[in-house]
Amino acid sequence: MTETTVRDDGALRQSGRALLVSIHGAQRALKLYPVENAAVQRALDELHASATALCAHEGGIEIRLVGDFIFINQTRLRLGLDNFAAFSGFVALMKSCGVGLLRVEDGITRWEWQAFLSILAALPTNIDPDERVEMLTQRMQEADIVRLAVGPATEGGAGASSDAGPGDEGLERAKRTYAHGVAAARDVVQGVRMGRMPSARRLKRAIQVIVDQVMDNELSITGLTTLREYDEYTFTHSVNVCIFAVALGKRLGLDRLQLYDLGLAALLHDIGKARLDPAILNKATSLEDHEWRTLQSHPWLGTLTLFKMREGEALPYRAILAAHEHHMKIDLSGYPRPVRPRRIGLFTRLVAVADGYDAATTRRVYQNVPLEADAVLKEMWMNPGRGYDPTLVKALINLLGIYPVGTCVILDTFEVAIVAGASPDPEQLHRPIVRIAVDASGGRVTPPGKIVDLSVPDADGGYPRTIVKVTAPERYGLVVGDFFI
Numbered sequence: 001m002t003e004t005t006v007r008d009d010g011a012l013r014q015s016g017r018a019l020l021v022s023i024h025g026a027q028r029a030l031k032l033y034p035v036e037n038a039a040v041q042r043a044l045d046e047l048h049a050s051a052t053a054l055c056a057h058e059g060g061i062e063i064r065l066v067g068d069f070i071f072i073n074q075t076r077l078r079l080g081l082d083n084f085a086a087f088s089g090f091v092a093l094m095k096s097c098g099v100g101l102l103r104v105e106d107g108i109t110r111w112e113w114q115a116f117l118s119i120l121a122a123l124p125t126n127i128d129p130d131e132r133v134e135m136l137t138q139r140m141q142e143a144d145i146v147r148l149a150v151g152p153a154t155e156g157g158a159g160a161s162s163d164a165g166p167g168d169e170g171l172e173r174a175k176r177t178y179a180h181g182v183a184a185a186r187d188v189v190q191g192v193r194m195g196r197m198p199s200a201r202r203l204k205r206a207i208q209v210i211v212d213q214v215m216d217n218e219l220s221i222t223g224l225t226t227l228r229e230y231d232e233y234t235f236t237h238s239v240n241v242c243i244f245a246v247a248l249g250k251r252l253g254l255d256r257l258q259l260y261d262l263g264l265a266a267l268l269h270d271i272g273k274a275r276l277d278p279a280i281l282n283k284a285t286s287l288e289d290h291e292w293r294t295l296q297s298h299p300w301l302g303t304l305t306l307f308k309m310r311e312g313e314a315l316p317y318r319a320i321l322a323a324h325e326h327h328m329k330i331d332l333s334g335y336p337r338p339v340r341p342r343r344i345g346l347f348t349r350l351v352a353v354a355d356g357y358d359a360a361t362t363r364r365v366y367q368n369v370p371l372e373a374d375a376v377l378k379e380m381w382m383n384p385g386r387g388y389d390p391t392l393v394k395a396l397i398n399l400l401g402i403y404p405v406g407t408c409v410i411l412d413t414f415e416v417a418i419v420a421g422a423s424p425d426p427e428q429l430h431r432p433i434v435r436i437a438v439d440a441s442g443g444r445v446t447p448p449g450k451i452v453d454l455s456v457p458d459a460d461g462g463y464p465r466t467i468v469k470v471t472a473p474e475r476y477g478l479v480v481g482d483f484f485i
Contacts, residue, residue: 015054017071017086019061024086027093027117035114048110061104065094069172088176092123096124098133099104101151108147115143125477177213178224181206185267189234192274196308207242207263211256214246222247222399223420223484225358226406234273234281237358242266244354248395252350266351267321269326272302296335299324318347326352329387349389353396356380356388361406372403373472398422401432406480408473411465414440416476418483420451426454430467435483438476447482 033040056059070087071077077087094100097120119139123132133152140148184206188198208342213221225240245266249259255290273281276298280291287295289446302323309315325348332342344352360376371379377400380386380393401422403409409417417434425431435449458464473480 012058012072012075013077015050015057016063016070016075016077017159019047019050019054019072020063020070020077020087020090022050023117024089026113027089027120030114030117032120035118036144044110047113048108051104051108051113055106055108056106060106063102063104065091065100083165087463093120096125096132097136097150098130098152099136099150101149101348103149103151105149112145112148115145116311119143133294174213174217174221177209177221178239178243181210181242182235183240184386185235188268188271188377189274192271193306195303200315202311203264203267204260207260207267210239211246211259212261214243214250215256218247218250218421222405226480226484233362237362238270239269240358241269241351241354243359244396244399245350246441247399248350248354249390251395251399254370260328261316261318262347262350265322265347266354268302268306268319269322269351269355270298270302271305271323272298272300275301275305296327300336312380318345321345322348322351326355330389331341331387334387344389349392353380353388353392356386357396361404372470373400373407374402377404378425398426398429401429403430403432403467403470407477408437408471408478408480409434409467410469410471412468413465414442417452418449418473418478418480420483423453423455424453431455431463432467437473437478437483444477449483 015380022043022180026047029037029040029043051061058073062071062073069076070091082468094102119136123136127135130152133150134295136150140150184203188203191198210221221243225243240298244261246259246263249262254262261322276294280287280294283291286409303320306315306320306323322345325344328344328348329352330340330344330349332338332344357373357376357380360371360379361373377393377397380388381390381397384390399422401419403419405419405421407419409419411434416438418437419432420435421433423431423433431454433451435447435451436445437447437449438444452465454463454465454467456463
């Protein structure tokens, strides 16, 4: 695939995502307000503008559902955190109507969009989906909607065989799991800021899904920790720490029930920050002494919050301990300073290692250039002053490999790749699993790229590909997160 094709596909994906978001927004607005409402009119304006621009470029639009995948003009759209609700809402709406194909012709009018979405909203829900799609088609004809057409759901579709495979399905499940985790973390933080106590039951359901995903497909879910959304740091950080901690716990032999408790402790470890002034949390310059003391109060505030949350809920005490202890360090030189000697618990030590790694490798308001992952692991391992349990740091290195997930590497084949996971062979940590991002001719590959296990030898016992060196993804115009979403 040429670089021009990759660029065109990328533009189509971006425009296609914008169109689905607009459809979802207009459909929700019509559901909530009368058609003359200003919010509805704005949503319809945005939808018409988005569809008109895409039709002008493509000459027409064909949106097809294949299972839970969405194709626009045979290019599959990829799920991201920012469009999760729109994608899910669009798929659910189409499936409920028995629709698998939506065709949009150039010249479509704003009125046709309004009439189409109004008809969708008015369809009865107590009839078979096949009957609903027939009724939808008939009502569209009666309303003289000529530049929109629908078709029934099918099992296959153009482009499905080439773009959607078993690995893609696993990645899609992992993305839904990650997005649900971020949504749960967001609800917790926003609820605490507003003085509401979050529901432990809902959190436990989100954690169970994350643990199950780690158990079933660790590679897909750990790859998503490379997203590290700048604007969503508070929430993605909590989910990343949860994923890393659970994956470490799995490597240490914890059973599923223990992993559920560990995941909950990890997701809630920074809950005390929800009670701090956002101006301190988001300050781009160095903190004043009084601001630093305020920041250091978040473990104690988290402890109080979780004790309150535990009333009437089965919240494990180890989650409360992790919130209180995760900055204490194993030699107790951190904060808050204990009033008597104590031994930091295993859950806290696991959370602290996961927290330290993700925080150091993430771009934030006061850390515009995150540290390279391999350098962070080396610092955590070599510098005892960081206060991490060295055994668990070693376990993290074994989990992530010498080249952690998200590292951009150059291969001896002249290809450029993004590390997707550690080698399953502990003796081959220098040969991770990678996704090819740039081919040998220098052409960029459409994300997420072909998966290659560098530890697998060829028929002659040699290795077809070997890492030459680490490089910066920006040098090749690569965004690491694109290869996991």
